[in-house]
Amino acid sequence: MSNLSRRAFLQGSALAVSATAVSRIGAASLPEAVLQTQAATQPPLNPANGRPYQPVVTLNGWTLPWRMNNGIKEFHLVAEPVVREIAPGMKANLWGYNGQSPGPTIEVVEGDRVRIFVTNKLPEHTSVHWHGQRLPNGMDGVTGLTQPGIPPGKTFVYEFTARRAGTFMYHPHADEMVQMAMGMMGFWITHPKDPSLMRVDRDFVFLLNAYDIEPGAATPRVNEMTDFNLWTWNSRAFPGIDPLVVRQHDRVRIRVGNLTMTNHPIHLHGHEFVVTGTDGGWTPPASRWPEVTTDIAVGQMRAIEFNADEPGDWALHCHKSHHTMNAMGHDVPTMIGVDQKSVLKKINQLIPDYMVMGDKGGSMGDMEMPLPDNTLPMMTGNGPFGGIEMGGMFTTMKVRKGLASNDYKDPGWYRHPAGTVAYEWKGSAAAMPAAAQAPDTRRMANKPGETILNAVKGGSHGDH
Incomplete structure (x- = not known):
């Protein structure tokens, strides 16, 4: 999204509309349909006009700009086919809004008069339901x-x-089985009139969604009801999901909406939180209790809050283990303890690349197997100590001291203080091994040839 396109959007001309559809004369003055095709998390969009509020950060997403027209905030959503990168190595043919699935987050302030133009570029009719809103x-x-x-x-x-x-969503109520299965949804935030109410330092939002895309294919099977093979946050699967970057001691809010076909127990490591909001509004303080996991049912929203006091790279994920994997084959038999050596030689005569799998467990994080094009491994992603063996609904929250308030850049892997990493017991408590005093910097490279030490050299991102 260029500065030029944003400027043109915010300085748009006056508008002529009918009750339900834009007239030919009015169409000439539609707000600009701003598009976004990058899959990375975009910086928060600070309000250029209208009443002030603290903007949110959409994980692997962005906020839709608006223009003011006689005191009304005007937005333009375009429902259209899109190509979304699920993770590096895989793209999907989806339906969404303004170039992405999910569509852009819409941010307004309590009491704002809002006008949303919705242009349909799909091959069938559509509509937009403003989930949770009170409206005519x-x-x-x-x-x-x-x-x-x-x-x-x-x-x-x-x-x-x-x-x-409050925290809301938008999605179609038209051929819903197809359109939502193809990725049509988005986040809506209505900020309180008083910017100091329920204020936090960092406010993240994302939607839970799921797809059934056969290995080698790119278009979801929209008739699937329960057996999905790609569990995603904002149509991204790990390792394609960005980390949530947080300054140590920040008050953090994470808002999550569920538009899948099942519930998701979202679990945060290293911290406890309270549920401070639902799609029905803020929860009364007296009703809150500490948790490390909150279950989000279909069609629900949850806002959790906590103080990010513990530095490190903390996992954030769905606690259903199959939801942290990609492209699963659910009909594969369990082979633990089965000796396959006798058949391996025979199979290799027919399939030279065949390998034994599952006889010692399901771990495949270090296995390199040929995959169909445009298919993600079931378990993937590398961390500072090796394969993370996760996919799907998984990412990290990276808590660091010394960040600027508006710094959301990935700080690289955490540098553990000496003596704080689990280590192998070798029969003596006299001294901890060197491996426990510092991580393997060679494997902690952010990019080829760059170690974490270089990445944080002299900077605000590293913990020492």
């Missing part, structure tokens, strides 16, 4: 019940007042 019934976005579907090539207008602060 005819703006609720349910095709056939509260509005006609938006035909291909047409633009409809939704207009309402953001009546309460």
Whole structure:
């Protein structure tokens, strides 16, 4: 998203609209449809006009710019086919908004009058439901019940007042099984009128979604109901999910919405948190209790908060173990303890590259196997001490001291203080081995030839 396109968007001209569809005259003054194709987390979009608020950071996503028109915030969503990189090495043919799936986050302030133009570039009709909002019934976005579907090539207008602060979503209520299975969804944040209310230092948002994409394919099987093989956050699977970068002692909020077909127990390592919000609003302080895992059911939102006091690279993931894997074959038999040597030689005569799998367990993090094009390994991702053996709904929260308040750059791997890494017992408690005093800097390279020591040299990102 260039500065030029953003400037043009914010300085757009006046607008003429009908009750439900844009007239030919009015179409000439539609707000610019800003597009974003990068898969990396974009910096927060500070409000250039309107009432102040603290912006959120969308994990592997971005916030949609707006323009002010006679006191109304105007946005332009474009429903369209998109190509989304699920992780390096795999792209998927999805449907989304403004170049991505999920679509951009929409941020407004409680009491704002909002006007959203929705242009349909899909091959079928669509609509947008503003999940959790209080609004006029005819703006609720349910095709056939509260509005006609938006035909291909047409633009409809939704207009309402953001009546309460909170954490919301948007998604179609039109051919929902297909359109949501193809990735059509987005986040909506309504900030409180008082910027100091429920204020935190860092505020992250992302949606839980899932796909069934056969190995070697690129388009989801939309008729799947339960047996998905790609569990994603904002249509990204680990190691394609960015870390949540946090300054030590920051007050952190993480808002998560679930638009999959099952529940997800989201678990944070190293810290305890409280649930401070749902899609129904803020939870009363007296009702909160400490947790390290919160279960998010289908169609629900949860906002958790905590003080990031413990430095390190802490795992954040769904606690359903199959949801932290990619492209799983669920019909594979368990082979633990089965001696396959007698058949290996025979199979190799027919399939020279065949290898024994699963006789000692399921670990395949260090195995290099040929895969169909555009397919992710089941378990992947490397850390400072070897293969992480995770995929799907997994990332890290990187807590560091000394970061600037607006610094979200990946600081590299954590440098453990001496004596704080688990080590091999060798029969003597006289001294800890050197391997426990410092990580293997060769394997902690951020990029080929660059060690973590170089990455943090002289800087604010490293812990010493």
